Amino acid sequence: MRPDGKSEGLRQAMSWLHTWSGLILGWLLFAVFLLGTLSYVRDEITVWMQPELHRSQANADTPVKALEALGRLAPEAESWTAFLPTERDPSVQVSWRNPGSAAGKAGLQRATLDAGTGQMLHPRATRGGDFLYRFHFELYGLPRLWARWLVGAATMFMLVAIVSGVITHKKIFSDFFTFRPRKGQRSWLDGHNATAVLALPFNFLITFSGLLLLMYQLMPWAVDAAYQGDTRAYFNERRTAAPVFDVPAHAVPVPVPSAGTLHSVFADASALWDGNPVGTVVVQRRDGQSRSIELREAHGQRLTDRGQSRRAIYDAATGERLLAPAAAQPGAAMGVYNVFTSLHLGRFADPAVRWLLFLSGMVGSFMVASGMVLWVVKRLPERKKLGVTPRGHRLVEVLNVAGLAGLFLAVAAYLWLNRLLPATMGGRAGWEIQGFFAAWLASLLYASLRPHRRAWVEILGASAAALLLLPVLNGATGGASLPDSMARGLWSVAGFDLSALATGAILAFIAFKLARHGAVGSKTAPARTAGPGSAPAGVRAR
């Protein structure tokens, strides 16, 4: 029911819901969306933030070098694990478990190796892409449970905003390809609609699967009831137990599997998996001797089994294949859960699909941001009529600049500090994160002191400059420079630098357009909307 007593149609009611559910948690949603998008490339970000790894270059002998290094580092270990270089990480990550050490992850020792030489590398301390990834679903410095509830609530609002937005949108099909540039509010609405409708499958998928991933926390009752509160039993039941394979001791001791054996088992596994590469090597050992070699596929090919990788086990001395278990088939409900959540996590994704997810995430972030801007732009005529800026409008303006443009500045500051702080400085990982929040807070203060349009232009401009200079900074502070990384096919680093350039160019373009036209709800900008009237807040898409 409206204040003026007229009855309200479904579309108006939905429009109201869309506007306000979107506004309340919009800034948080933008952070979740943008940092979640960056999480698709979190390994690449981490590698970029450890320039010590950039020289590592894999070759056919990498597994041999890695196991030889493990033979030197941990001759007595019960097991060795080597994560081989991928297109996302050029280095070899190894871990081992010494006899008598604690169970689980606590008992593992780790090292990072150069893929070409097997030499140990000492990357600088950093949280890398993991900080951005963690922030996108549990924020920072808050109790984990509360933060997840908050993000879960924001995700729920997002789902509400998507559904109510579709109902509100009158001409979803006839406006399908419509974008009318240089028309102020009209253009913002077209842009918001286009990014929302055309990317609707992604937007819906990512929001819905985000809720599914938080499901066990938000709705634990079903699992609690069926498993009498023993959640661990539920997850254990879902996990397929790894078969323990006992290879008897060899007559001739094998401390480290020979190069010949390794080459033959790698060739066998690759043939077994239709050419899909080996991602991980696990060697089971006893009394300082290697007994079996287990190879795992680099990444799975299907969504329904959560990209579970195939495995094969070999005798460490002869290279004879002992076992190649078939991947488990999940049930239908678990299959659906797996499809949605694997897409969200990008588990299976080869580079082409990962790029697609990354770009879709950027489009989604723009959709959220354009909605926030639209709230301000739509109220310009009303405000012009009023003659003053209501305090609430000013608050939204300031939070828009800090929450949208300021977040880019914060990420840029995080990356810059990674290279400007000394590599051996104590607590440097923490300082990088402090820098992220300091830049974000500074942009909030700055936005509250400057006129609205100037604040947009200047913070976007600063973020653009910081991002455009990242490839230069990378080359100057020990990382692989762009020509070098491209020539070597080091696409994790080259892709990062190129994406930084592209994002910086887009931000610079927006800042440039704003400086020239000032169409984003500035106090001085002429309201270049279609009709002269003050469109009531509820009327959209017309």
Added chain:
Amino acid sequence: MSAMPVWTSLAWAFPAFVALAVAMPRHQEELLGRELSTRSALAWRLAGAAGLGLALAACLQAWSLSVGIAAWTGLLTFAAMLVGWLLAYAPHLAMRLACLSAVAGAASWLLP
């Protein structure tokens, strides 16, 4: 996995969306310079649907069913955005680019 299926699929999805736009009365004037009869609009719509089907086929050739469908929906987003952008800024190019793109899509299947 190479990036080839992405380009093949896009090469089909883009002209498919142009055909779907041609089937819409709103865009007929700027794309064809005339209005279409209901019958020929329906033909364009069917052609567009077929193009989207070919784009899906390209994805399914390269990926498993689940990844293929997911990649296809993702690619459709960008193909449709390209059409929207062209209609806003360079509508006269849309038809010509669509023809070129369809030829490229066919070529990527015929050539090994």
